[in-house]
Amino acid sequence: MTALDSAPPPLAAPDTAAVLAALGSGERPRPQGPLAASATFGWRTLLRIKHVPEQLFDVTVFPVMLTLIFTYLFGGALAGSVEAYVQFFLPGILVQSILMITMYTGVALNTDIGKGVFDRIRSLPVWRPSALVGALLGDVVRFTLASVVVLGLGMALGLRPGGGVVGLLAAVGLLLVFAFALGWVWTYLALRLRTPQAVMGWSMMVLMPLTFGSNIFVDPATMPGWLRSVVEVNPVSHLVSAVRGLVHGGVDGADVGWVLLWAAALVAVLGPLTMRRYRARA
Amino acid sequence: MTAYVGDTVPAGDQAAGGGDVPAIEATGLVKRFGATTAVAGVDLCIPQGGVHGFLGPNGAGKTTTIRMLATLVPPDGGRARVFGHDVVTDADAVRARVSLTGQFASLDEDLTGAENLLLLARLLGYSRAAARQRTDQLLSAFGLTEAAGKQVKQYSGGMRRRVDIAASIVVRPDLVFLDEPTTGLDPRSRNQVWDVVRALVRGGTTVLLTTQYLDEADQLADRISVIDAGRVIAEGSPGQLKASVGSGTLHVRVLDPARRGTARELLERVLGVPVAEDGDPAALTARVPEAGPAARALTALEGAGIELAQFALGQPSLDEVFLALTGRPAEDAGPPAPAPPAPDPEDRR
Numbered sequence: 001m002t003a004l005d006s007a008p009p010p011l012a013a014p015d016t017a018a019v020l021a022a023l024g025s026g027e028r029p030r031p032q033g034p035l036a037a038s039a040t041f042g043w044r045t046l047l048r049i050k051h052v053p054e055q056l057f058d059v060t061v062f063p064v065m066l067t068l069i070f071t072y073l074f075g076g077a078l079a080g081s082v083e084a085y086v087q088f089f090l091p092g093i094l095v096q097s098i099l100m101i102t103m104y105t106g107v108a109l110n111t112d113i114g115k116g117v118f119d120r121i122r123s124l125p126v127w128r129p130s131a132l133v134g135a136l137l138g139d140v141v142r143f144t145l146a147s148v149v150v151l152g153l154g155m156a157l158g159l160r161p162g163g164g165v166v167g168l169l170a171a172v173g174l175l176l177v178f179a180f181a182l183g184w185v186w187t188y189l190a191l192r193l194r195t196p197q198a199v200m201g202w203s204m205m206v207l208m209p210l211t212f213g214s215n216i217f218v219d220p221a222t223m224p225g226w227l228r229s230v231v232e233v234n235p236v237s238h239l240v241s242a243v244r245g246l247v248h249g250g251v252d253g254a255d256v257g258w259v260l261l262w263a264a265a266l267v268a269v270l271g272p273l274t275m276r277r278y279r280a281r282a
Numbered sequence: 283m284t285a286y287v288g289d290t291v292p293a294g295d296q297a298a299g300g301g302d303v304p305a306i307e308a309t310g311l312v313k314r315f316g317a318t319t320a321v322a323g324v325d326l327c328i329p330q331g332g333v334h335g336f337l338g339p340n341g342a343g344k345t346t347t348i349r350m351l352a353t354l355v356p357p358d359g360g361r362a363r364v365f366g367h368d369v370v371t372d373a374d375a376v377r378a379r380v381s382l383t384g385q386f387a388s389l390d391e392d393l394t395g396a397e398n399l400l401l402l403a404r405l406l407g408y409s410r411a412a413a414r415q416r417t418d419q420l421l422s423a424f425g426l427t428e429a430a431g432k433q434v435k436q437y438s439g440g441m442r443r444r445v446d447i448a449a450s451i452v453v454r455p456d457l458v459f460l461d462e463p464t465t466g467l468d469p470r471s472r473n474q475v476w477d478v479v480r481a482l483v484r485g486g487t488t489v490l491l492t493t494q495y496l497d498e499a500d501q502l503a504d505r506i507s508v509i510d511a512g513r514v515i516a517e518g519s520p521g522q523l524k525a526s527v528g529s530g531t532l533h534v535r536v537l538d539p540a541r542r543g544t545a546r547e548l549l550e551r552v553l554g555v556p557v558a559e560d561g562d563p564a565a566l567t568a569r570v571p572e573a574g575p576a577a578r579a580l581t582a583l584e585g586a587g588i589e590l591a592q593f594a595l596g597q598p599s600l601d602e603v604f605l606a607l608t609g610r611p612a613e614d615a616g617p618p619a620p621a622p623p624a625p626d627p628e629d630r631r
Contacts, residue, residue, distance in 0.1 A: 014444055014474050016481045018423035023454050023485030027416075029407030031378070040404045044390065047401075051392045051433060116388035120449065123352050125378040126405050280356065 034127035041134020046141060048108075058104065059146045063097030067153055070217065078218060083158045090154040091244040092216035095175060095236065097150050098143050099211055102179050103203035105139045106186025110196045122278070129275055136183040143179050147172045162249040171246035174259060178239050181263035184270035191277035210236050235262040303366040305330045305457050305488040306351060310360030313346050320346040322512035323360065328490065328505070330365075330456075333483055335503030336492040337604075343512040344492040345385060348459045351490070352382045365456060381455035383446050385462050391435040395426055395445045398434060402452045420448040424478075440471025447478055451487075458482060460491045464498060476502060496604065508607055516607050523603045531596050532568045532576045537589040539563040545588045552579040564591065 032040060049055060070093060075085030109132070112118050121131050151159070151168060161168055186203055193199050213227070214236040220228045231237050238258035245251025306328040313321040321343040328334045336344045349355045351362055353373040361368060367375040382388065389398050396417055403413035421430045424444040429437060434445060443463060450458050460479065464472040479502055482489055493499050499506050500520045508516040508523070516523060524530075532553075536545050542559065546566055549557045553575050557568040570576045576595050583590060 013425045014478050014481075015423055015425060016477050018419075019478055019481040020485055022419050022423045023451055023482065023487065028453055029409075029412075031407045032405050037405055040401065043404075044393070044401055047397055048390070048392050051394075115391065116384035116386045117390045119349070119352075119354055119382060119384045120388035120402075122354055123377055123380065123382045124402070124405055125374060 031125045032130075034130055034133075037126040037130035038133040038137060041131050042137040042141075043134075045135050045138020049138075049142065055104070055108075056142065056145065059101050059142050060149050062100065063093070063146050063150045064153055066097055066100075067093050067150060067157070071157060074217070086154060086157045086159050087248070088219075088244075089217070090150070090157070090159045091171065091247045092214075092240050094147060094150045094154070094171075095240050095243055096211045096216050097146055098175055098179050099182060099236065100207060101143065101146055102139070102182050103186050103200065103207060104142075105136060105183045106190040106199045106203060107196045109135060109187055109190040110193065110199045113190070114196075128278065129271070132187050132274065132278065136180050136187070139183065140176050140180055143176055144172065147175065159247075161247045163245075163247050163251075164249075167246045167249060167251075171243045174242055174246065174256060175239065178235075178259055178263050181266040184266055184274055188270050188274040188277065191274060210234065215240050235259065238262070302330045304328060304363075306334075306362065306364055306490065307366075308347075308351070308360065308362035311347060311350055311357050311362055312359030313343075313350060313355060314358050319512055321350070321357075324509070324512070324514055326362075326507065326514065328488070330488050331483070331486070332504035333479060333489045333491055333502045335499040335506040336490065336509055337494070337496065337499045337503075337506050338492075338509035339494060342509045344509050345461055347509070348382070348461055348490065348492060352380055352459050353377055354382070379456045380459065381450040381453075381457075382459045383450045383461060383463060385465070388446055389434045389442065389449065392433060394431050394433055395437065395441075396421060396430040398445060399449055399452060402449055406453045408452075416452060420452065424448045438471075439467050440474060443467060443471065443475055444478070447475070447482075451482070454485065455487060457488045457490065460489060462492055462494065464493070464495065472498075508604065510608050516603075526603070526606070530570055530573070530576075532570045532579070533592075533594045533596065534566050534580075534583070534590055535562065535564045535592040536566070537564070537591045541588050542566065544586070545583060548582055548586055548588070549579050552582045570595070 031037070067090070070089060071082055071086055075082040075089070079085035079088055112121075122128070151172075163171070185206065186199065189202050190199050193202060213231055214234045215231060216236070220231045220237070223231060235258065238255045239262075242251055242255035242259050245255065304327050306326050308324055308326040311321055311324040311326075312319070324343070324347050336347065338344050346355065350357045351364060351369060353369050353376050356370055361370070363369070364376045365379055367379075369376050389395075390401070393401070399417040399420055400413055403416045404410070408416055417430075418427075421427050424447070426441065426444060426448070429441055434442060437445065447458075447460070447463070450460075463479070464475050467475065476498075479489055479491065489502075491498075491502060503520060505517065505519055506523060507514045516526065518526070532549075534545070534549075536542050542564060546557050546559065549566060549568060553568055553570060555568055555570065557566050559565070560567055568579075570579075573595060580590070580593060
């Protein structure tokens with residue numbers, strides 16, 4: 001010990017004696033359980049938002065842009081007037097905006113894999129899915145923020161929600177449940193694909209037909225029969241119908257049921273698939 | 283084809299001996315990535331305590347072996363136990379006792395150093411207050427208190443390494459994997475990391491360290507496994523590995539270059555080995571099996587009145603060891619025969 005004590009370490013260098021003391025504590029608490037660990041990983045996602053606020057750009061600017069473009073560009077042509085179109089379209093664009101930004105969950109995860117932190121996380125003695133569940137839960141906060149932005153803008157554009165505050169909250173809640181479930185598609189892709197760009201590309205390829213081939217923009221009654229049948233089984237159509245119903249009052253329980261069923265199915269199928277890739281990922 | 287050097291016991295033989303379970307026991311570990319075999323049957327038996335070095339060039343399979351032992355990649359063949367727990371069937375128990383510091387800092391670069399440690403402390407079960415306390419203790423021990431609130435991406439290489447190692451000991455692990463902990467560091471930071479590694483060992487942690495730096499293995503490791511092309515080609519203490527090459531080198535410079543010839547004849551007679559004349563007109567070099575004859579040779583030179591400007595008796599460097607074992611220098615990363623450029627799993631990210 002004298003050798004250590006006789007040479008005081010220079011500033012900003014590790015202090016061997018202190019390192020030994022830190023090691024000596026030998027305290028070994030019980031690692032967090034699945035729920036607590038997921039919450040901690042969710043907190044990590046929020047910390048990243050705090051440090052890289054740029055990632056909120058797509059959450060706020062993108063939905064605003066979409067809403068304005070569609071409302072003013074197509075509103076008159078599609079529904080006769082901007083005000084009328086906003087009532088129809090805003091719940092749809094809310095769904096579109098949130099679903100589009102879910103893909104950043106996958107992009108972020110793929111970026112993580114490229115860094116050493118992924119290995120560190122995987123070598124921790126905590127429930128393994130918690131890192132992914134936590135990331136998705138953290139992202140739910142981002143989705144909530146985007147929902148507030150879109151709904152606020154909608155109100156400014158003349159949206160009159162007949163369903164009241166309760167209807168709005170229920171609509172956003174249902175949307176978040178589906179967004180969380182859809183997130184597992186992107187985590188799975190993130191673990192399969194090599195680069196964040198590839199994840200983004202694939203996500204777009206899934207999201208574009210999923211959102212445009214739905215009742216978000218126009219009433220499926222105007223579509224050719226074959227397309228209408230596709231649109232009617234699209235889970236996004238059910239989601240949009242349910243959200244519309246909740247926002248304006250008069251929701252069809254079957255739509256809500258379909259959405260919850262789809263969400264459960266997505267998690268049940270893609271959750272285990274994702275975790276298998278997660279474990280095996282070299 | 284593992285050449286065991288010195289008293290090395292082949293993997294498996296120590297387990298039954300009672301007492302300490304080996305920190306690591308592996309037999310026939312294999313990992314393939316597509317057509318590339320990254321690890322081609324590694325056997326290891328690493329006792330608890332001390333530093334075990336994995337020495338080998340880039341792409342030798344060091345990182346992949348460590349990743350299998352740390353339960354990050356399942357092996358394609360063979361089996362491994364860490365403190366008696368199988369890395370495949372009992373991975374959770376392994377993860378509870380080991381900690382890994384990857385080749386590149388295993389940190390969230392967007393978060394601050396303090397947040398990184400806090401995150402791990404919380405996950406590992408510290409309460410909010412205890413986690414904060416532990417974080418502060420580690421930051422101060424590693425000389426990072428001032429940088430605590432800065433994002434890791436703003437840290438220097440040495441600082442990153444320190445947070446990284448601090449992150450590995452939030453809960454004291456029984457075994458730490460350090461994958462090339464000093465690659466890319468300046469000499470001062472490198473010495474700091476070495477000090478920390480020594481402190482870890484004194485604290486009772488077993489360290490498994492990979493390195494391509496021979497002097498690092500020499501400085502830190504109690505035992506070394508030399509790894510090449512996915513296999514352990516030799517194992518032993520640094521001294522044993524050097525001894526396996528068979529000799530050290532005696533280097534002398536005579537004061538008067540004109541007397542070099544005389545000195546050479548005398549040395550050859552005393553040492554009984556050929557003595558080489560170097561490019562330097564005053565210098566002579568001879569391979570000597572041990573120190574005794576070298577000392578006698580120097581005495582003989584003095585007796586003959588040949589004055590020396592300089593003499594040195596050096597052990598062979600680990601570079602020479604690697605050359606002797608593989609027939610090529612350690613710094614030469616490529617395989618000996620020209621091969622098509624295969625994707626190198628070690629350089630994957």
